[in-house]
Amino acid sequence: MSATIVLVVVGATVITVLAIAFIRCRLKKRMQARNTSTQETSVSAVNVDSKVDMVTVERFLEDIVKEKPVRFTTQNIIDFTQNFVKKLGSGGFGTVYKGQFPNGVQIAVKALHKTQDKRAEEQFMAEIGTIGRTHHINLVRLYGFCFDDTLKALVYEYMEKxxxxxxxxxxxxxxxxxxxxxxxxxxxxxxxxxxxxxxxxxxxxxxxxxxxxxxxxxxxxxxxxxxxxxxxxxxxxxxxxxxxxxxxxxxxxxxxxxxxxxxxxxxxxxxxxxxxxxxxxxxxxxxxxxxxxxxxxxxxxxxxxxxxxxxxxxxxxxxxxxxxxxxxxxxxxxxxxxxxxxxxxxxxxxxxxxxxxxxxxxxxxxxxxxxGGSSSQWSKTRGDSTNTATATNDGEEK
Structure with missing residues (x-):
């Protein structure tokens, strides 16, 4: 009788231990599965975030480049102006031509005279060094410039009026x-x-x-x-x-x-x-x-x-x-x-x-x-200068 009781108790204990072990094993596997899934999700999220960040950074850098004056080649300028076909005006240091970027944006190109002197070069550099740093609705925008042996030019936004x-x-x-x-x-x-x-x-x-x-x-x-x-x-x-x-x-x-x-x-x-x-x-x-x-x-x-x-x-x-x-x-x-x-x-x-x-x-x-109150000492000099304007203005009163 006592032997039977002992066997029953031992059997129950073994079954309980096995059950506990089984349950623990299942729980461990589930936890491992969850951790793996979480890790994969985290890695995936990091990869996506990294891609998004890289795209954002690249766009940001592109925008920075766009905001600065671009250096064009002589061939670029020839292409933009269709070989300087449309003249807008001229002045002491250069001639202005109408042009267009490949995306359709209209531009004005000021090409310096080939017989430029030191003063003309100083003015050329002054334009790039000053207006190239500015971005304001009431300042004309300088898109870029060309500084080659054969051509020195400035490329501005085109002003219709x-x-x-x-x-x-x-x-x-x-x-x-x-x-x-x-x-x-x-x-x-x-x-x-x-x-x-x-x-x-x-x-x-x-x-x-x-x-x-x-x-x-x-x-x-x-x-x-x-x-x-x-x-x-x-x-x-x-x-x-x-x-x-x-x-x-x-x-x-x-x-x-x-x-x-x-x-x-x-x-x-x-x-x-x-x-x-x-x-x-x-x-x-x-x-x-x-x-x-x-x-x-x-x-x-x-x-x-x-x-x-x-x-x-x-x-x-x-x-x-x-x-x-x-x-x-x-x-x-x-x-x-x-x-x-x-x-x-x-x-x-x-x-x-x-x-x-x-x-x-x-x-x-x-x-x-x-x-003696006279105005005769004041010059009548008009002071016209080469600018990026069109040669003709609309004649309607606004």
Missing amino acids: GSLDGYLFNENQKLKCGKLYEIAIGIAKGIRYLHDECQKKIVHYDIKPGNILLDANFSPKVADFGLAMLCDRDNSHVSVTGGRGTPGYAAPELWIPYPVTHKCDVYSYGMLLFEILGRRRNLILGLAESREWFPRWIWDKFEEGELDSVMSNCGIEYTDRDKAERMCKVALWCVQYQPDARPSMNSAIRMLEGEEEIIAPMNPFPYMIFF
């Missing part, structure tokens, strides 16, 4: 004051970017209507950086060798032994504002002496409290007179003889947009007393 001077000085292609006001602010924002928002400050030195290009929507873009210079932000003054700029737009300090700062661009912008306001050249010889030089006439009318006569003379409608008056006062501030008296471009924008009060400007032309 040409240069601003074609709409200011052509009776058949006038723009309305409201549109010109928008253009004036856009130009100011482009210059502000050069002065305040680039890694290195850029001084343009040649702000004038011929160097302002207009796209299909008449949005302005500052162009022609052949005289521009990069400046360290810590240095308030710039060393300038030789005269820069265009007579009639260039600040006085560019022509006399006087320290030069970025405020020379502010002066040029002020002279440009006068021409935008009057839709005429600042200097027109043969008019009554008081109106020959437009900026001085504006100051005389402001001093006499007769800006309304300026508005009437310039054909400015009543609804635009507030904007026009702001342009008058900002222009007078921008062309102050002393650079320190001129506003920053940011302040000029705020005043134009009505966000900053405009204090009554001081007389910007006290030096003219020494010339």
Whole structure:
């Protein structure tokens, strides 16, 4: 009897042990299977993430390359322009041709004259070294350049409406004051970017209507950086060798032994504002002496409290007179003889947009007393320069 009981107990124990072992074995296999599956899934996820990351990085690098000026070959330029078939304009240092990239994007190619001198080469390098670093809606974009023994050229975005001077000085292609006001602010924002928002400050030195290009929507873009210079932000003054700029737009300090700062661009912008306001050249010889030089006439009318006569003379409608008056006062501030008296471009924008009060400007032309108030010392030089605009502008009033 006792032997039977012992056998039963032993048998039950063995069965229990075997059952436990079996269960443990099954659980172990399941855990191993799960771990393997998890590892495979993790490896797969890592591979997918790696592929995604690599694609993202490659696209990012491609975008960086696209943002920088590309170096083209002479054959590239010939292909883009169909062997320079369509000429847009020419200037002292080169000729501009219309072209097209293989993807259909229209371009303007400025080919430097083969008989270029050292100054032309300096301007070529200045363009690449300054505008090649910028990306702003109000600055013309430089796509690339060619620097071969047979050809030196700059490749820009194509601007459908040409240069601003074609709409200011052509009776058949006038723009309305409201549109010109928008253009004036856009130009100011482009210059502000050069002065305040680039890694290195850029001084343009040649702000004038011929160097302002207009796209299909008449949005302005500052162009022609052949005289521009990069400046360290810590240095308030710039060393300038030789005269820069265009007579009639260039600040006085560019022509006399006087320290030069970025405020020379502010002066040029002020002279440009006068021409935008009057839709005429600042200097027109043969008019009554008081109106020959437009900026001085504006100051005389402001001093006499007769800006309304300026508005009437310039054909400015009543609804635009507030904007026009702001342009008058900002222009007078921008062309102050002393650079320190001129506003920053940011302040000029705020005043134009009505966000900053405009204090009554001081007389910007006290030096003219020494010339008997005559404007005859001012050159009638138009200062036309090669730019990336089309040779023809649309003739409709906007």
